[in-house]
Amino acid sequence: MADGRCPDKVRAEAAKQLQEGGAAVAAAAAAKNVDEARNALNNSVLASCKGCHGTHRPKK
Numbered sequence: 684m685a686d687g688r689c690p691d692k693v694r695a696e697a698a699k700q701l702q703e704g705g706a707a708v709a710a711a712a713a714a715k716n717v718d719e720a721r722n723a724l725n726n727s728v729l730a731s732c733k734g735c736h737g738t739h740r741p742k743k
């Protein structure tokens with residue numbers, strides 16, 4: 684995504700959040716830290732879905 688394929692900043696930010704959030708969930712899960720994994724999932728991964736869809740997902 685760092686090679687100019689991103690259409691705009693919203694998508695770039697959401698993609699970054701999704702990537703980092705996913706890594707945070709995986710790290711917390713590996714450490715068996717359930718609360719931290721849940722936090723990262725809710726605050727980063729799920730928030731990124733919404734951030735990008737609000738702008739980029741075609742309306743029906």
Ligand code: HEC
Pocket residue numbers: 694695697698701728729731732733735736739740741
């Ligand atoms: C970087 C932007 C971006 C992020 C982040 C993102 N999405 Fe999407 N998503 C899209 C776009 C764009 C579409 C519309 C694709 C199309 O219709 O061609 C879409 C469509 C979808 C659809 C509908 C697919 C379909 O066939 O109609 C689902 C379900 C979905 N996303 C789930 C998620 C979930 C769950 C997350 C978070 C874990 C997520 N998305 C994160 C951009 C994103």
